[in-house]
Amino acid sequence: MSKSTHILVIRLSAMGDVAMVVPILRILAQTYPEVKIAVLSRPFFKPLFTGIPNLEFLEADVYGKHKRLGLIKLAKEAKALGVDAVADLHNVIRSKIISEFLKLKGLKVASIDKGRAEKKALVTANGNSIAQLKTTHQRYADVFEKLGFPLDLSKYPTPPPLRLIPKLNALMGVEPKKLIGIAPFAAHDSKMYPLDLMKEVIANLDASEKYRIFLFGGGKKEIAQLKKLENPFSNVTTVAGKLTFEEELALISNLDLMLSMDSGNGHLAAIYGIPVITLWGVTHPFAGFTPFNQPESHQLVADRKKYPLIPTSIYGNKFPKGYDEAIKTISPEAVVLKIRAVLS
Structure with a gap:
């Protein structure tokens, strides 16, 4: 060519x-x-x-x-x-x-x-x-x-963080806190960390006063659930429904860490070289959908000894009875420990 x-x-x-x-x-x-x-x-x-x-x-x-x-x-x-x-x-x-x-x-x-x-x-x-x-x-x-264009995936030119408009600066606040994004939703419930367990994760992080937490999602139902999740905590803000996609990308590019399911937000953060911790339920990182350049140690997977048929499907849309509970084998304590380790 x-x-x-x-x-x-x-x-x-x-x-x-x-x-x-x-x-x-x-x-x-x-x-x-x-x-x-x-x-x-x-x-x-x-x-x-x-x-x-x-x-x-x-x-x-x-x-x-x-x-x-x-x-x-x-x-x-x-x-x-x-x-x-x-x-x-x-x-x-x-x-x-x-x-x-x-x-x-x-x-x-x-x-x-x-x-x-x-x-x-x-x-x-x-x-x-x-x-x-x-x-x-x-x-x-x-x-x-x-097509005649071999690529070396280790040669990734990570783009710089996107410019923050005043609206985003106001959301982030002036205190020197680490910025964490949390995207708790996924296309299928079997890939989603239960909100009561996610609330435990958030409560632990919020209590330390070291972190500013942003909740990502979309759609009326999800926004309502996120606001409920946000309410008890002083360092947590729901950004779903408040920002354009461009503004969300700018915020994500300036985070210190993203906690995501096997879903889109983890991939968005990875574009900007942000550390992404991914929680896996009935799907598994071995299928090839790990966010770009993220190490295996950032992938928290459900207990395959208790749920040996994992992965039950590639997209999480098929699973045997009871397997929608598999992601619960990842404890909130394990999630918090991983977040603290990555941010330290």
Whole structure:
């Protein structure tokens, strides 16, 4: 391929999966500064890619003008940008339609290998020993290698914290306290630390007067639950529903630590090199969804001796009766000890 390659990168959803693309594109832009990048994703995710050199963003309105046959229109929009290669990091029907159309126009196409066979073996291990699978980040990088652009994931140019507007400075306060983000929700209850146990974690941290804690989430139900969680504590603030996505990213980029489930907020923090502690219920870090550059010691997993069938599924949507309780085997004391150790 010529040095002037202009790559269309497709990843439409979900937030965590799109966030995991960001470190790969930062490495690509640094390693191959002559390459142009066009990211095709949902408009909401556009702020994630701010500051990456030679990158333009193509908005996919998959429920509106780009629905069904509108995907061909979207492919034509991409072609009009001058792209000459496609990195399909999603490999679903929508991305395949776009990729195949562009392939017919003579563009080179490479798609992600999601490793379905290995993942199936992982979730059907039935209590036998399990091993780390290739990470999603490496699977993304492999796609660019197929296009002729090998990437070294150890060469990540961590972006600086984003600028804080007065509104965010006011939230953070003037006292010199460590800033902790907590994102207690996940797509499935089986991946979520029970709120009564999370309250114990927060109570312990709050009592020390050493930390300022921000609670992240979204949607009316979650916001109501977070406000209830916040109420008893003087050092805790719910930011859900109060900030734009850009403002949330700016706050996250200035944290000292993020405590997250196996969900999107951990991946957002990892983009900025923030230490992320992840709590795992019926899913497991060996499936390859650990936040970028986070060590194994930051992954607190449910007790596999008591719940030997973990991981019961890749996404946490399937599990045997009683396994939704598995995450409770991570004690609040263990979570607090890990937070204190990382912040010290």
